[in-house]
Amino acid sequence: MSTRARSGPRLPEPPPSLAAPDAEHLSRLVAAALADQRRQTAEAVERAIDHVPRLLRGPVRKVLGI
Amino acid sequence: MSAALASRAEAAKLARLLGQRDAAALAFLASAPADELRRYREQVTDLLYDDGAAIARRAGEAARLLPPQAIATIARDALGALLSARLGGQLRPATAVQVVARLDVAYLAEVAAELDPRRAADVIAALPPELVGDVAGEMARIGEHVAMGRFVMHLDEAALAACVEQLSDEDLLRIAFVAEGKERIDRLVAGLRDGRAARLPACARRSGLEDELADLLDHLGPEQRARVEAGA
Numbered sequence: 612m613s614t615r616a617r618s619g620p621r622l623p624e625p626p627p628s629l630a631a632p633d634a635e636h637l638s639r640l641v642a643a644a645l646a647d648q649r650r651q652t653a654e655a656v657e658r659a660i661d662h663v664p665r666l667l668r669g670p671v672r673k674v675l676g677i
Numbered sequence: 678m679s680a681a682l683a684s685r686a687e688a689a690k691l692a693r694l695l696g697q698r699d700a701a702a703l704a705f706l707a708s709a710p711a712d713e714l715r716r717y718r719e720q721v722t723d724l725l726y727d728d729g730a731a732i733a734r735r736a737g738e739a740a741r742l743l744p745p746q747a748i749a750t751i752a753r754d755a756l757g758a759l760l761s762a763r764l765g766g767q768l769r770p771a772t773a774v775q776v777v778a779r780l781d782v783a784y785l786a787e788v789a790a791e792l793d794p795r796r797a798a799d800v801i802a803a804l805p806p807e808l809v810g811d812v813a814g815e816m817a818r819i820g821e822h823v824a825m826g827r828f829v830m831h832l833d834e835a836a837l838a839a840c841v842e843q844l845s846d847e848d849l850l851r852i853a854f855v856a857e858g859k860e861r862i863d864r865l866v867a868g869l870r871d872g873r874a875a876r877l878p879a880c881a882r883r884s885g886l887e888d889e890l891a892d893l894l895d896h897l898g899p900e901q902r903a904r905v906e907a908g909a
Binding site (some may be wrong): 620622623625626627628629630633636637640641643644645647648649651652655656658659661662663664667670671674675676 | 694695696697703705706708709710713714716717720721724725727728729732735736738739742743747750751754755756757759760
């Protein structure tokens, strides 16, 4: 079974006592949660910049690395 | 706790972590030993937090450039609960308290549901107990009992007492079942006043929470167990 997300860190090995289909299902859910978190984070950072006072946007972007 | 109940509790925690509102969707997990599920859940928790750690750290540094009111506005209107929770662990406790004071309880409950209390212990400890209680009441109202279970071992006595005041008997049974730090359950029950402890068995029967009650009793010492069983 692949335990690597499409890009990024290695997914944990599912509990060994699970049947193979259940283990694969669980890994897919973990990968989906990770992808959803990345999507939410990227969207939130973009939205956040719009709320930063204009004078501070440059420094904030620099600190955020975007 | 029986092995089956322990696995059921762990399955519920894993389902919450993965954003599965219906724990029944992961019912197959209940066949695995609780220890396996707990280890796996901890690994997934670390994976999710570590993956977002760099941006959370940079967001924390960026927040130092801003006044608390601006941080609160950005948290509420832009970041959403998930990233606000990650950011919360990066703020200085004094700053976090000022930000929290500018957010409403409903939003704080959403943020708390996404928070890993292990990574924000200093911030939680700095919050007024009454506010912690109000947030707990709101979390119960929106059904975040599993998330609340993570906080039991991280709240001091005053905050825990404030939470108990805001929670129904049914909430207490649900939270105790999935609580991290079961050793505090005895203390929690000791704080129940006005016959609440003795009302728990009737509540369990009425709400179909007999398993949760059995688990609670398993984690009580003789004195508190007798107080609860007085109502059986």
